[in-house]
Amino acid sequence: MRRVTAATGLLTLLGCLCTLAAGAEEAPRRTAAALMDVLMWNREPVGGHFALIDQDGRTRTDAEFRGRLRLVYFGFTSCPDVCPTDLQEIARALNLLGAAGEAIQPVFITLDPERDTSALLAEYVPNFHSRLIGLTGSPEAVREAAEAYKVFYERVARPDGGYTIDHSAFVYLMDPAGSYLGFFPPGTSAERMLTIIRPHLPNR
Numbered sequence: 239m240r241r242v243t244a245a246t247g248l249l250t251l252l253g254c255l256c257t258l259a260a261g262a263e264e265a266p267r268r269t270a271a272a273l274m275d276v277l278m279w280n281r282e283p284v285g286g287h288f289a290l291i292d293q294d295g296r297t298r299t300d301a302e303f304r305g306r307l308r309l310v311y312f313g314f315t316s317c318p319d320v321c322p323t324d325l326q327e328i329a330r331a332l333n334l335l336g337a338a339g340e341a342i343q344p345v346f347i348t349l350d351p352e353r354d355t356s357a358l359l360a361e362y363v364p365n366f367h368s369r370l371i372g373l374t375g376s377p378e379a380v381r382e383a384a385e386a387y388k389v390f391y392e393r394v395a396r397p398d399g400g401y402t403i404d405h406s407a408f409v410y411l412m413d414p415a416g417s418y419l420g421f422f423p424p425g426t427s428a429e430r431m432l433t434i435i436r437p438h439l440p441n442r
Contacts, residue, residue, distance in 0.1 A: 284418035290373035314350035329367035330428035
């Protein structure tokens with residue numbers, strides 16, 4: 239996690255782009271390497287305002303999650319391996335914490351809003367944790383959130399005439415005020431997450 243281990247997972251992060259068969263309107267302006275530089279060295283603010291729709295069809299904003307630590311993950315429901323693996327580790331970390339895990343809000347934000355409707359998220363997120371909130375919205379609203387968190391995602395044409403989207407896969411740790419504490423690279427175990435999270439828990 240950045241700010242604790244400066245170069246942890248850099249090669250993994252640059253090479254670990256998971257793929258989805260779905261839509262985004264345009265490629266982001268900055269490259270994966272440029273966004274990685276921001277995250278690794280804290281060159282710009284990370285996180286910020288969003289207004290998205292949860293799995294129950296309600297509008298949720300970042301302000302609603304203030305007062306608790308937040309684990310934020312961007313992915314998509316049809317992700318074949320990286321996304322479900324990371325979501326499982328987030329859930330396992332919360333379970334290992336027991337009652338102390340109530341101080342953490344896990345949030346999953348789809349990068350595939352055209353397919354990942356609220357109804358689909360309602361089926362998907364309970365597979366990982368009962369308190370996991372899934373968020374979707376318009377492509378523009380999702381892009382705004384992704385840009386705030388410096389998420390790389392890019393449309394890539396497939397030989398069959400369709401396309402996929404490559405995207406970065408980070409777990410962001412945000413403090414109770416909504417400020418960025420750092421990120422975990424793809425494949426980080428629950429135990430490793432907890433070594434970083436525990437010092438930030440209240441009444442530890």
